[in-house]
Amino acid sequence: MIEGLHISGDIGTLNPCVCFIKLRRCGAGWALAFLMTSFGVLALSGCASQPPTAPASQPKPIKIDAGNQNSSDPKTAGQKPPNIEDNIQYPLIELNIGGPLFDHGDYFNADQHFANATKIMDRITGNSTQETTAVVLDETNKVFIGQPYERATMFLYRGICHFNMGDYSGALAAFRSSLVANEETRNSNDKFKHDFTISQLMAALCYERLGEPENVQSMLDLARKNAPNPASVDAFNVNHNFIAVIGVGEGPFRTGARTFMIGKSPEKKIELDIDQGNLNQPTEETDLLFQAQNEQWGDADTARLARETGKAIVSGILNGIILAATQGMANPNINIQDQEDIRSWTGLPYKFYIFTGNVPVGTHTITLKAYDEKGVALARDQEVWFEVPVAAQGGPILYLRMKQNWQNEFGLLHVPLQPATDATPK
Amino acid sequence: MKNARLIWMNIHPGKRELASLRCACHSDDLARRHPLEEQLSHALPPQVLASSGVNRRDFIKMMTASFGLAGLGLASCAAPPPEIPFQAKSTTPLEPVYCFDSVGHKSGSTPFVLGGTCCCTPTLQIVSKYHADGLLPDLQLKNLLAIYDEKGIKTALDHTGCNNQCAWGPHIVKGGHCMVPPTPATYNFEEVRYGFKLVPVPKKQT
Numbered sequence: 001m002i003e004g005l006h007i008s009g010d011i012g013t014l015n016p017c018v019c020f021i022k023l024r025r026c027g028a029g030w031a032l033a034f035l036m037t038s039f040g041v042l043a044l045s046g047c048a049s050q051p052p053t054a055p056a057s058q059p060k061p062i063k064i065d066a067g068n069q070n071s072s073d074p075k076t077a078g079q080k081p082p083n084i085e086d087n088i089q090y091p092l093i094e095l096n097i098g099g100p101l102f103d104h105g106d107y108f109n110a111d112q113h114f115a116n117a118t119k120i121m122d123r124i125t126g127n128s129t130q131e132t133t134a135v136v137l138d139e140t141n142k143v144f145i146g147q148p149y150e151r152a153t154m155f156l157y158r159g160i161c162h163f164n165m166g167d168y169s170g171a172l173a174a175f176r177s178s179l180v181a182n183e184e185t186r187n188s189n190d191k192f193k194h195d196f197t198i199s200q201l202m203a204a205l206c207y208e209r210l211g212e213p214e215n216v217q218s219m220l221d222l223a224r225k226n227a228p229n230p231a232s233v234d235a236f237n238v239n240h241n242f243i244a245v246i247g248v249g250e251g252p253f254r255t256g257a258r259t260f261m262i263g264k265s266p267e268k269k270i271e272l273d274i275d276q277g278n279l280n281q282p283t284e285e286t287d288l289l290f291q292a293q294n295e296q297w298g299d300a301d302t303a304r305l306a307r308e309t310g311k312a313i314v315s316g317i318l319n320g321i322i323l324a325a326t327q328g329m330a331n332p333n334i335n336i337q338d339q340e341d342i343r344s345w346t347g348l349p350y351k352f353y354i355f356t357g358n359v360p361v362g363t364h365t366i367t368l369k370a371y372d373e374k375g376v377a378l379a380r381d382q383e384v385w386f387e388v389p390v391a392a393q394g395g396p397i398l399y400l401r402m403k404q405n406w407q408n409e410f411g412l413l414h415v416p417l418q419p420a421t422d423a424t425p426k
Numbered sequence: 427m428k429n430a431r432l433i434w435m436n437i438h439p440g441k442r443e444l445a446s447l448r449c450a451c452h453s454d455d456l457a458r459r460h461p462l463e464e465q466l467s468h469a470l471p472p473q474v475l476a477s478s479g480v481n482r483r484d485f486i487k488m489m490t491a492s493f494g495l496a497g498l499g500l501a502s503c504a505a506p507p508p509e510i511p512f513q514a515k516s517t518t519p520l521e522p523v524y525c526f527d528s529v530g531h532k533s534g535s536t537p538f539v540l541g542g543t544c545c546c547t548p549t550l551q552i553v554s555k556y557h558a559d560g561l562l563p564d565l566q567l568k569n570l571l572a573i574y575d576e577k578g579i580k581t582a583l584d585h586t587g588c589n590n591q592c593a594w595g596p597h598i599v600k601g602g603h604c605m606v607p608p609t610p611a612t613y614n615f616e617e618v619r620y621g622f623k624l625v626p627v628p629k630k631q632t
Contacts, residue, residue, distance in 0.1 A: 101591065104589065104591070104609075104612055104613070104614070105589040105608070105609025105610075105611070105612040105614065105615070106587075106588055106589040106591040106592075106609070107587040107588075107589070107609070108585065108586070108587040108588040108592065109588060109591060109592065111587075161587070164587060164609075165586055165587040166586070276517070363529055363530075365517075365519065366611065367517070379512070379514055380512055380514075382514065383515075384515055384517050385610070385611040385615075385616075386519040386616060386619075387519065387522070387529055387610075387615075387616075387619060388610045388611055389528040389529055389530075389610055396610075398610065398611055399611075400611055405510055405512065407514065407515040408510065408512050408513065408514075409513050409514070409515050409624070410510075410511040410512055410513040411511070411513075411626055411627050412624045412625065412626060412627065413624070413625050413626075413627050414520070414622045414623075414624060415622060415623055415624075415625050416621060416622055417599055417600060417617070417621045417622060417623055
């Protein structure tokens with residue numbers, strides 16, 4: 001960097017070093033320059049008052065509607081509209097739309113968005129230009145295909161969607177796809193290869209609904225063998241009539257190479273209260289941050305090494321070309337840096353808990369309580385749901401989302417519905 | 427080199443030892459020239475060459491320290507993010523208004539499309555429950571289905587799992603055309619069940 005500045009400073013017409021040497025010779029010295037720069041920047045940024053309240057610029061919406069057949073622009077009016085699936089952010093957009101829909105119980109539309117994302121993420125043949133660019137230059141130019149933990153979670157969600165819509169075969173396929181996606185997540189001893197336990201338990205549940213008890217047992221045995229905490233598997237019973245999956249906290253997101261962080265997730269202990277008095281302890285099944293941090297040993301890491309090797313080779317070739325072209329010049333240092341892809345699916349939970357139990361048939365008030373490491377109840381994390389129906393058998397998987405302020409009703413009023421005028425049908 | 431030493435000693439006349447040490451380092455830096463400069467020296471105008479040999483490394487250090495200090499000042503001036511006001515959801519349920527499949531039919535209620543509060547999926551079983559309650563004795567299932575068709579209302583017989591957020595949504599009690607039972611443990615479920623909606627408090631009241 002200093003070398004680059006050195007050369008450009010000599011050749012360029014605006015040379016900051018000329019100003020600097022004049023400043024030194026006039027006797028002001030280091031201290032004056034130092035203070036001037038410091039106070040100048042402080043005045044410009046730190047202590048400056050707020051800017052005038054001009055109308056804030058609205059964030060530009062991400063355009064995924066690529067049709068321009070009706071465009072009034074004569075330059076583009078006759079052109080073939082670009083395919084929206086060629087947008088490199090398309091799978092990520094679909095995931096970010098599908099996630100909230102799933103959290104709010106819209107399983108049909110959530111599954112549609114996840115299916116759209118899957119179609120692109122699983123596409124074998126990609127855009128060759130994007131692929132090449134991702135290999136030699138910038139990973140962010142590639143179509144978003146997600147990390148293994150994101151793909152495993154997406155298939156887990158799809159499985160719950162299909163299960164709750166009565167499609168047990170489709171749900172089983174999704175849960176097994178989740179386990180396949182998780183195979184990228186492992187350490188050097190393959191220890192964590194099959195530890196996405198929640199999908200194994202859900203697959204066992206599907207086998208039970210499909211009437212295949214042998215497969216139920218084999219899947220539970222597999223889960224018990226691979227689970228980080230085998231005792232958690234023992235608490236799971238496919239024959240219970242109340243099955244709840246709880247997504248807790250704000251999940252992992254990438255901040256750099258092999259670096260993941262989580263949002264606010266102070267929940268250290270979870271309790272599920274049925275009808276305000278019957279306290280139960282859900283069991284932790286899957287830690288998404290742990291899954292994310294272990295994927296460095298999977299095939300994804302091999303791809304990373306290959307990409308960095310490719311960049312080193314290209315750097316060497318470019319160095320040779322420049323060296324030949326500028327014979328006599330020393331150190332033409334062309335080093336192609338690896339641009340980290342920090343795109344990630346936001347809104348995922350930090351951990352998944354499961355609770356199964358035999359609950360009387362009818363409707364019940366379900367309360368989720370959270371406590372921090374000191375045992376203090378977290379009021380902002382508490383969830384309460386009224387009249388949750390429980391059937392004798394064949395009931396759905398109840399998905400409960402727990403995170404801070406999820407049920408914050410500050411500034412909201414309960415207004416009685418007026419059916420005739422409240423909403424206009426779409 | 428002499429000029430640099432004289433300038434430094436004029437600024438700090440009492441620190442000769444330190445000054446000589448620093449000048450030695452400084453003169454070494456000044457003497458260092460990039461090979462490219464050597465090659466280009468005959469091709470560049472004199473005003474450009476006049477600036478060559480300046481110790482830019484120290485200049486970069488100074489600028490870095492300045493911006494670091496400015497950043498510290500900026501961080502100290504910034505106010506901490508305000509905490510979001512919080513009001514917990516009441517743990518007492520409201521009075522149920524509408525009934526639908528997952529919570530069971532409420533005895534004595536009539537179909538919503540006929541002015542009642544029943545949003546159960548139209549089946550023979552439901553029609554027989556109306557008759558058992560002594561309500562709508564002439565109503566037949568085909569007539570009820572025809573009414574739904576006429577009004578463009580989609581039921582769980584057509585699709586499911588949408589939580590009333592489909593193209594026909596919202597729920598008919600909210601003025602939409604979807605009568606699929608809402609997904610339990612969601613706000614939509616409770617809004618339909620208890621017949622309310624959450625709206626922001628007007629600004630004057632807050």
